[in-house]
Amino acid sequence: MNDDVILDNPVQCYLDETRSLISYIRKSPEEYYSILRTLSMTKDNSHMMGYESVYKLYKALEDVYKALCDDKLSFSKNLKTLINLVLDKLVFFCEMIDSGSTEDMENENIKPYLLYCDKAVAGEIFEPKHLLKLTKSIPKTKKRRKAPAKKIDKEQKDEILKISSLKIARNITIHEEMIARSYIINNQVSMLKAAIADNDMRGIKEACKLLANDTQNLQNSLRMSHENLVNLMQDDTFLINHQDHHGFFVTANDSKYMIPSEYIYDVICESPLNYEVVQNQKVTNYVIESETGIKEDAEIEQIPVYSLSSLFPDQKAKSLNVLDTILIVDYQTQRIGIIVDSVQKFVSVIKKNMPPAFAKFKAVSGLVFDEKYDMIPILNIPEIMRRFRSLRGYDVKKFEAITKKHINKILIVDDSSTTRQIEHTILMANNFNVDEAGDGIDAIEKMKHKQFDLILCDDDMPRMDGKIFLDNVRRMENYKNVPVVVMADTPLEKADAFVSKADFSREKLINTIKRMLKDE
Amino acid sequence: MVDMSENTALPENTNKAQIEKLYNGNDSSYLIFSIHSKRYALKSTMIQEIMYDMRIHVIPFTPNYIEGVLNCRGVPYTVINVLKLDNAEESEIAEKVFLLFKRDDDQFCIHISNIEVFFEPEEDDIFEDKIKYKLKYIPLFDVDRLEDAMCRDLGKEE
Numbered sequence: 001m002n003d004d005v006i007l008d009n010p011v012q013c014y015l016d017e018t019r020s021l022i023s024y025i026r027k028s029p030e031e032y033y034s035i036l037r038t039l040s041m042t043k044d045n046s047h048m049m050g051y052e053s054v055y056k057l058y059k060a061l062e063d064v065y066k067a068l069c070d071d072k073l074s075f076s077k078n079l080k081t082l083i084n085l086v087l088d089k090l091v092f093f094c095e096m097i098d099s100g101s102t103e104d105m106e107n108e109n110i111k112p113y114l115l116y117c118d119k120a121v122a123g124e125i126f127e128p129k130h131l132l133k134l135t136k137s138i139p140k141t142k143k144r145r146k147a148p149a150k151k152i153d154k155e156q157k158d159e160i161l162k163i164s165s166l167k168i169a170r171n172i173t174i175h176e177e178m179i180a181r182s183y184i185i186n187n188q189v190s191m192l193k194a195a196i197a198d199n200d201m202r203g204i205k206e207a208c209k210l211l212a213n214d215t216q217n218l219q220n221s222l223r224m225s226h227e228n229l230v231n232l233m234q235d236d237t238f239l240i241n242h243q244d245h246h247g248f249f250v251t252a253n254d255s256k257y258m259i260p261s262e263y264i265y266d267v268i269c270e271s272p273l274n275y276e277v278v279q280n281q282k283v284t285n286y287v288i289e290s291e292t293g294i295k296e297d298a299e300i301e302q303i304p305v306y307s308l309s310s311l312f313p314d315q316k317a318k319s320l321n322v323l324d325t326i327l328i329v330d331y332q333t334q335r336i337g338i339i340v341d342s343v344q345k346f347v348s349v350i351k352k353n354m355p356p357a358f359a360k361f362k363a364v365s366g367l368v369f370d371e372k373y374d375m376i377p378i379l380n381i382p383e384i385m386r387r388f389r390s391l392r393g394y395d396v397k398k399f400e401a402i403t404k405k406h407i408n409k410i411l412i413v414d415d416s417s418t419t420r421q422i423e424h425t426i427l428m429a430n431n432f433n434v435d436e437a438g439d440g441i442d443a444i445e446k447m448k449h450k451q452f453d454l455i456l457c458d459d460d461m462p463r464m465d466g467k468i469f470l471d472n473v474r475r476m477e478n479y480k481n482v483p484v485v486v487m488a489d490t491p492l493e494k495a496d497a498f499v500s501k502a503d504f505s506r507e508k509l510i511n512t513i514k515r516m517l518k519d520e
Numbered sequence: 521m522v523d524m525s526e527n528t529a530l531p532e533n534t535n536k537a538q539i540e541k542l543y544n545g546n547d548s549s550y551l552i553f554s555i556h557s558k559r560y561a562l563k564s565t566m567i568q569e570i571m572y573d574m575r576i577h578v579i580p581f582t583p584n585y586i587e588g589v590l591n592c593r594g595v596p597y598t599v600i601n602v603l604k605l606d607n608a609e610e611s612e613i614a615e616k617v618f619l620l621f622k623r624d625d626d627q628f629c630i631h632i633s634n635i636e637v638f639f640e641p642e643e644d645d646i647f648e649d650k651i652k653y654k655l656k657y658i659p660l661f662d663v664d665r666l667e668d669a670m671c672r673d674l675g676k677e678e
Contacts, residue, residue, distance in 0.1 A: 077624065129624060255578060312580060354579075355589070355598045355627040357667065360675035363581040367589065367596055375577040375591050387581075 014049055015094055018042050022087050022094075025061075029083055030075055036065040053105050054093050060117035061086055067121045079120055081128040086113050112230050119223075130231050174225045181218045188214065245351045245378070248327065249344040249370065252308035256376050258347070258368055259327060263381040265335065266328040267343060270305075273433070278302060284326060284337055303328060305337035306388040322431060331382045338384070351378065363387070408517050409433045409450065413443040413457035413469065414487075423456060423487075426506050427513070440464025444472055451478060454517055459488035470494040483516035550651055552636040552658055553619060555602055556610065559636060560661040561651045568622040570635060583673045587631060590618060598628040600666055621663055628666065 021042050025035055043058035064083065067073035089110065096105050112131055119126040188211045195203030247260040248267070268286065275282045283302040290297035305326055326337040349368040352375070354361065365380040410432050414420045420436045427434045435450065437443035439461045447455075455473065459466035470492055473479045483496040487509070491498035497512050549564045569592065576588040576599050585604035589596040597620055603611035613631050620629040637653075645652035650659050 081624075127624075255580070257580075352594070352596060355596055357598060357626050357628065357670040358579075358674055360671075361582070364579055367577075369591075369594075373591060374575065375589055375596055377577075377579050379580075 010049070011097065014045055015097060017045065018054070018090065019094055022090055025083065025087060029080060032065055032068045036062065036069055039065060051093070051097065051102070051105065053108055053110050054090065057086055057090055057093075057110055057113060060114050063121050064117050073120065073123065078126065078128050082116055082120060082126070082131065085128060085131050086117065089113055115223075115226060115230070124223075130227075171225055171228050174221055174228070178218055178221045178225070181214055181221065185211065185214050185218065244348050245366075245368065246346070246348050247378070248346055249376065250308070250327070250340040251342045251344065252340050253312045254341075255312075256344070256370065256374070257308075258349075258376050258378045259329070259338070259381065260365075260378060261346070263329040263331055264327055265330050268326050268328060268337075269323040270326055271322065272324055275305065276302070282306075286328065286337070301335075303335055303337045305339055307339040308384075309341070311384070311387055322429075329381050329385070331385055334385060336385060336388060338388075407431065407433045408453040409435065410454045410456055410513070411435050411437060411443060411446060411452040413437045413440065413455060413461070413466075415439055415458065415461045419458070423509075426509060427456075430510050432513075440466070440469030440472065443469060444476075447473070447476065447479060452482065454513060455479075455482065455484045456513070457484060457486055459486060459490065459492055466492050467494075485512055485516060549638050549640045551619075551638050552653060553617075553632050553661075554634045554636055555613065555630075555632050559658050561653070561658040562619075562661045562663070564638060566622055566663060568620040571618045571620060571629070573616045574618055586670070586674075590629065592620060592627075595627060598626075598670065599631055600628060600670070601631050602666070605666070605669060623663075623667075626667055626670075628670065630666070 021035075021038050024031075024038070029035070039058060039062045043055060043062055046052075046055040046058055061083065064073070064079070068075060073079070089108075093105055093108075096102060116126055116128065116131050188207055192204065192207035192211065195207055245258075245260060246262075247258045248264065250257055250259055266286075268284075270284050275284055277283070281304050284305050286301045286303045288299045288301055290299065305324075324339045325341075325343050326339050327343070328335060328337050330336075347368070347370075351366040351368055353366055354364060358364070362380055362383040364377040366378045367375045368378060370376050410427055412420050412423050412427070412434060414423070414436075415438055417438075420438075424434050424436060435446060435452070437446050440457075441464050443455070443457070444464075457466055457469060461469070464472075466486060466488065470484060470486075471494065473482070473484060474494060484494070485497045485499060486492045486495040487499045487501060487504070489501055497516055499509050499512050550561045551564055551567060552559055552561050554560070571590065571592065574590040574592075576590055577596075578588040579586065582588075585601050587599040587601050587604075590599050597618075599618060601611060601613065603613065613633055615633045617632050617634060618629045619632050620627075639653065641651050641653065647657075650657045652658075
């Protein structure tokens with residue numbers, strides 16, 4: 001009992017001393033000389049107490065401070081981070097000593113810390129970020145002991161996955177190179193021995209020079225390989241960073257984006273003329289086929305559609321597509337259609353993280369490379385959907401006004417339903433909005449309710465022929481200047497253009513109409 | 521227990537000078553660069569790389585001073601137009617010169633007009649916020665404010 005009390009006191013005393021030193025170094029890390037003096041004492045005490053891991057860490061820190069005192073090392077930001085990381089580890093050890101888990105201390109991996117301190121002392125470039133990752137990924141001893149068996153299994157599986165990685169393959173190459181180099185060194189040692197035996201000073205010098213050179217190279221390779229292995233073992237994000245990401249490269253507003261396939265339900269094409277407006281929202285009628293495959297059983301779902309370009313501030317006006325490409329995306333219970341200018345291709349690519357400043361930026365989740373080595377942003381669809389929802393009706397109208405080209409409305413006036421159908425098909429295919437009338441009276445009735453941009457009429461019609469129809473049109477205030485194209489056997493006096501039925505061609509008709517509408 | 525107070529016996533001046541030297545490293549050269557007609561100075565050790573004629577890949581929904589990202593051997597660097605950040609009237613930069621900063625916490629660069637000169641000023645010509653070059657004072661470029669601005673603006677909820 002008494003022995004316990006005696007033993008407890010030095011432990012507490014040692015802990016007070018080491019904690020005091022840690023807080024002092026944190027507070028004034030540049031007080032090299034005073035830190036060095038205390039470091040040496042605490043280091044020796046750690047050895048005496050049997051805390052070998054703590055001793056090694058203090059020894060490494062002592063070397064760093066010795067180098068700082070001797071002006072062999074500069075106190076940089078990286079070095080400060082490294083020192084703080086070593087101190088964090090020491091604090092962790094103090095907690096272990098405090099809780100009586102000293103047995104577990106020796107199982108803790110402190111080699112990376114020692115290696116990084118060595119690197120610092122040697123004046124090598126080092127990146128404490130890797131060590132930072134390491135400190136985050138090291139599970140605390142207590143937690144590890146309490147972890148359920150399943151979790152351990154998962155960790156073991158991860159190790160296997162990591163071993164199959166390319167990084168390991170690269171290390172194997174380095175190791176093969178090192179083995180080859182060790183054989184060369186062996187040969188050089190034999191040469192040196194022979195030179196010493198012959199008392200050949202020139203040979204000794206030569207062999208020493210070669211030996212020094214190759215040993216240095218071997219050391220460099222070893223360090224590199226060790227660092228790679230440490231990074232690999234500790235870099236939990238390695239596999240995540242190398243996962244394939246699938247999706248579509250799409251264009252909108254002359255820029256390319258990637259939409260991840262995990263959100264894409266379907267890709268469809270739809271004529272802009274087929275959209276409906278429900279509660280001020282443009283919707284498309286999406287046909288969901290039934291399980292039976294019978295057309296009549298198919299369900300129609302009205303899905304709101306938004307143009308991706310409408311989200312960007314500098315929308316560019318463009319000619320209207322005959323068919324829009326729509327990506328039907330869904331997230332949670334919401335489904336919307338995103339209209340894009342084009343879908344380029346389906347890709348399977350490796351994602352690159354955005355620079356750290358974008359950590360809280362939600363609209364873009366990363367970058368991928370295309371075949372031109374351009375960086376393509378990956379759109380974060382939940383955020384894009386949120387942005388679409390927050391678009392006000394006014395914004396949508398404004399966007400449509402900017403980007404939507406005016407669709408010319410043409411009225412076909414002909415008593416032959418076949419002729420009307422042919423003309424209708426030709427005009428529709430050329431992006432015109434087409435209405436039909438069977439004769440002049442029917443046409444005038446329609447013209448009262450709708451403003452057409454051009455009239456295409458026949459001459460010989462029942463009830464009201466072309467000539468009388470044209471007289472009536474010119475008397476209508478809103479149709480005085482609307483071009484009338486006559487497609488008949490003979491031209492009409494008041495018509496603006498004439499297309500002969502005798503030598504009719506699609507091109508001639510379309511060119512005449514475009515010329516009249518100044519749409520060439 | 522160790523008494524720390526007795527260990528701080530170094531002469532104050534010596535210590536400061538030593539720390540200053542250690543902090544600044546061995547490379548005491550500065551880079552002078554220009555954005556339009558305005559010149560700035562930056563310690564060479566803060567520069568990762570200078571890149572020319574790089575294509576900027578636009579990132580949507582970012583503030584206008586973030587021109588996009590450039591591809592530095594597979595690593596994206598945010599491109600910042602300082603003139604746009606400061607709401608300057610003439611903010612477009614015709615030249616494609618990019619100054620990449622050496623930082624542990626982020627990857628970003630600024631769009632500049634020209635690299636003027638690398639030079640090593642005399643100790644007396646270095647001030648807290650400027651350096652003296654050919655009888656003119658050149659302000660030191662504040663890199664940290666860019667990082668602050670980006671973190672502030674990119675973290676915003678709309």
